[in-house]
Amino acid sequence: MIEVLVGFAATLRHAGVAATRDRVPALLAAAAELGAGDPAGVYWAGRLTLCSEPDDLPIYDAAFAAYFGGTHPAAPRGLPISVTLPQVSTPFAGGTGAGDDEPAELFSLAASPVEVLRHRDVAELSTVERDEVRRLVALLEPATAPRRSRRYRPARRGTVDVHRTVRAALRQGGEPAKLARQGRRTKPRRLVLLLDVSGSMSPYADALLRFGHAAVRRRPTLTEVFTIGTRLTRVTRAMRHRDPDAALRAAGAAIPDWHGGTRLADSLHAFLDRWGQRGTARGAVVVVCSDGWEFGDPADLAGQLHRLSRLAYRLVWVNPHRGKPGYEPLAGGMAAALPFLDEFVAGHSLAALQDLVGVIARA
């Protein structure tokens, strides 16, 4: 039975649940307590000890059914999560973009000055240029400005710190000889990135996800990255990989609606219901990266953005097309979004992403 349970934990790990080896002893103890012969006992023992977030639960149920082959006491599920395990198509294998089989360009590019590259549209780069841009994007450090937190720290001036003053006074026989003072600590705001990975954004998705990776690397606990398209996917966990390529591979495997259609309103709705309203967007700097091509009703998108703008501290919209000459935000979704935005910036080139770092820091 122990081998069976250990094997089950391994299966779950492969299915994408963080059921690490150090959780196995707890699984065995729980299974022993509930009776390992009872399928319901094994089900709950595994679910309570191996899962750690609601997204794990549908995967767990699927893995349990596949591994033990039997039925389990499926509780009515409150969360509309489908487990579409995607065919891993490695969208970042390089050489998928247009115009990369031009070896002649190699020589001219070796000398290509970074300054020129900075302003090139990332959708129009060759493979070598793209690698260089990727390297430079990884060096960006998107970080929000600090805000005053509720915590105090000792300071030279500020309000009187009664605790420290009295503690010092006790040492001197109860004479408050010197007043200790305290000031507010500062803490950075949370940064939330919502990246559109639909078909129309595919030339920019790679650069934007790399930007997201740079942001997560900079502040791992205060940054959240989601992809939007036809549905919402949280990729923050995948983005915590140290190596950008590994992080993007993991994210690519997690995103089921890669290069699909665009239902921004639905994705934003899902984000607000499951994350934003509860607090992820509250007081945060929220950056939406999308071209605003919306299949649904623009009025729905406006409604969701209105909700988001009331929760977020600053709402920034990044539209790669904004950097192109003659662009007007006329696409239905984009026009509907404009009234709710604090900032509307371009994100089509390295320089534009560097500007975005500035916008985030100033927000």
Next chain:
Amino acid sequence: MTWRTGRTWTTRRAPEHSGQVDSPAQLAQALAGTGYLADAGLATAGYLAVKLRRPLFLEGEAGVGKTAFAQALAEATGAHLVRLQCYEGLDAAQALYDWDFPRQMLHLRAVTAAQAHPDPAALEAGLYDRRFLIARPLLQALELQPCVLLVDEIDRADDEFEAFLLEVLADAAITIPEVGRIAADTPPLAVLTSNRTREVHDALKRRCLYHWVEHPGFEREVAILRRRLPRLTGELAGQVATAAARMRKLDLIKPPGVAESIDWAAALSALGARTLDPQTAAATLGAVLKYREDIDRVRGSGVLEP
């Protein structure tokens, strides 16, 4: 509420003899005795938490009864309940213990006034007596036996606090420099709740049993309403549960939890309603829905029509 309890070193006994639980079903029964109707998953989670002495990490929509579960668990197992409500800026002085400086100061003055040359060592020792120590929730939880420690909305505290909590939970002991180590004979049974406003660190989750609390099904919700509000008619309870279940399907900003349907049923019953008619329902909608957009949507959807 002040936390100035525990003026002596002796640990206090629980109000009644602690109930033994031998199976999830038995725990569910004990919980039902206190008015909390748990489903199989939650009862199993609670049972394992008691048996394995592992903290229980509960997540779920607001108002599904996470906090109430901890309260019911304490009552059902005959344990004290100590609640630590988390918020940003929560630190050791507010969560663990603090010295009562004004009283220490008075003590110091009183001793120096009474004796011209007090013994410095004895004076120092007297200053850090247990009576000058204010026990905050975590220290209380170690001193009260047996005890259910409810750490409510852990996601609201800063992430530095998690590491600190982890240490206290792992050792079931704290060390106060002036006093020494204070350890619990029976570690407190910790119940942590989170609303997922941010992700709690893996290190903490790994040491806990994890359970996602669902909205109750129709029968359970009716049973909960009738248990909580004995004066409610069976018909009204059924209608409230039906309406609440329909509202949860309406894609609202804040779908009503069990807490809201209890409030709503209480409001209806206070108005003397015996069945749910559209007028009374519309008038009391503020007890169950907390957003204007939601109220408009429910009014327009015809959910309240019989």
